[in-house]
Amino acid sequence: MKTIHIPGDFSPYENYYHTVLPSLIELTRMRASDLTSLGSKLAHAYTVAMAGCDMAQTRDIVSSPKEFGIELKRNRNSTLLSLAARLKDRKWWGRQITQLADEMREHQAQMAGLLGGKHSAMSCCSDATVEIFRERKERTDYALKSQFKAKMDLSGNATVFSLYDIAESSKKSRLNEMFLNIKALETIAESNSYGCAFITLTAAPKFHSNPKRGKNTYDGSTAREANASIQKDWRSILDGLDNIGVKRKSGSYFGFRVVELHEDGCPQWHILLFFDKTLGIIESVEASVQRLYKNRGRYFEGQKDDIIRIIEKTDEETAKPSSYIFKYIAYALGADEADGDGLAYRYKCAIRAMRARQYGFFGIKCAMGKQRALKSIARAENTPEHISKMAKDLYLPKGTPDRNAKQLQARVRFLEVEAEELEVSQEAVENRYGETVCVNRWIKHRCDDDAVQFAGLCEDITEEEAKHLMELKNPEEERGKAEAKFIERRRIMMQWYCDYLDELKEKAKRLMELVKSEEEARRRQNSLSTATTWMR
Secondary structure, three states, X not given: XXXXXXXOOOOHHHHHXXXXXXXXXXXXXXXXXXXXXXXXXXXXXXXXHHOOOOHHHHHHHHHOOOHHHOOOOOOXXXXXXXXXXXXXXXXXXXXXXXXXXXXXXXXXXXXXXXXXXXXXXXXXXXXXXXXXXXXXHHHHHHHHHOOEEEEEOOOOOEEEEEHXXXXXXXXXXXXXXXXHHHHHHHHHHHHOOOEEEEEEEEOOHHHOOOOOOOOOOOOOOOHHHHHHHHHHHHXXXXXXXXXXXXXXXXXXXXXXXXXXXXXXXXEEEEEEEEEOHXXXXXXXXXXXXXXXXXXXXXXXXXXXXXXXXXXXXXXXXXXXXXXXXXXXXXXXXXXXXXXXXXXXXXXXHHHHHOOOOOEEEEOOOOHHHHXXXXXXXXXXXXXXXXXXXHHHHHOOOOOOOOHHHHHHHHHHHHHHOHHHHEEEEEEEEEOOOOOEEEEEEEEEEOOOOOOEEOOOOEEEEOHHHHHHHHHOOOHHHHHHHHHHHHHHHHHHHHHHHHHHHHHHHHHHHHHXXXXXXXXXXXXXXXXXXXXXXXXX
């Protein structure tokens, strides 16, 4: 039987629904519910189109151009059936068209000159995207509050929590952990007499849609393409270090990077780099940047000190190197979804729309992943001796005296030595598309006999099951927790009231002093007037 091939321009959506797709401009104006509905329709159309297809016809559909130019990415575990399963999945289509709509919405704002510049009222992100992300966050929070997980310990006791609780807890601890890790890198650099540089990488002028000064040479590129160009430049700089024999993750250099935005939505990278002064690292970085920026006229020579700023702490008055990056980190992690008009939140929305990573470490040998694994077992009981001590030192309980200082010392030891003593084991599992993927499951200290499972310990449960498990908890214990919270609230309120009274007393005192000084000035004026009259 002869196989009938599928035409390359075949669209399952238009063939099934007998209507044309929305345009990209219409896509950017759709509400979230409309995008979700469109994703479901696309998935259903592909499901119908591939029903009864043989392998050759399925291959034709999989390899044909997709709606809106969306790319069906392949990985090393992809098969024809797994790629076809993606095309039949409403969640996959929903993610793809939502991401595309976010990116194109910002691109349209850039093309229209609505971001930044001298006269625009919007900075770095369109108002429409900010509002959409805020509404999306509210819907996500509502959904997470109704999704529960249970984690069983070795004694058979269940800990119940919602996904919303996990997200909020992670958000609160992230900034403090980031601070400790960067301070640990700074401490390691100081102990090894490493140099420090603060590097700012910007995209070429053609990526800036609305520059405040200079000639506008914008070529219509998206912010995502601008970020990709900076990422390519950074990789070229690291390749230059490889060429002089300074390999990545060798410990000869390390640091942290964070993405910031210009007012027109174009990204730039700030990089805190600690480096061995004896290996010619900073000279190689300067040569690479000069080579990359050679087409920008005299930009490098004129801005060299701003592009690569060498930081030297000469005395106690000089700022620590980490202080140069902390303000950007606090800005990135301190964005509040409730503050929809705040610039920090606009940054976060714009960076999400371009699908960029807002911050990250580099030059560290898989230490951050191992550190996160230890966090999940820090409070676990009956764990092997050495890994238990390492985890508990890194994550001390709240209320521990000198907690931050002790955790900083533990992180320095971990990044310098202890991370190498841990081994992570993986398990092969099948994802929702039928692909075999390896996921991290266990971690083991080389001095311990047994490994500890840190992932896959939680079980999905319904809201009714969660309520039932929480009701089984000791009521006296729950009552004690509630009373403790009430007492703590009262203590905070009383402290605030006392501080408020002290502030009022101080204001009253200053006011009385001001009145006395005015009365004294008035008496002197009267005395002077009397004396003048008598002399006359």
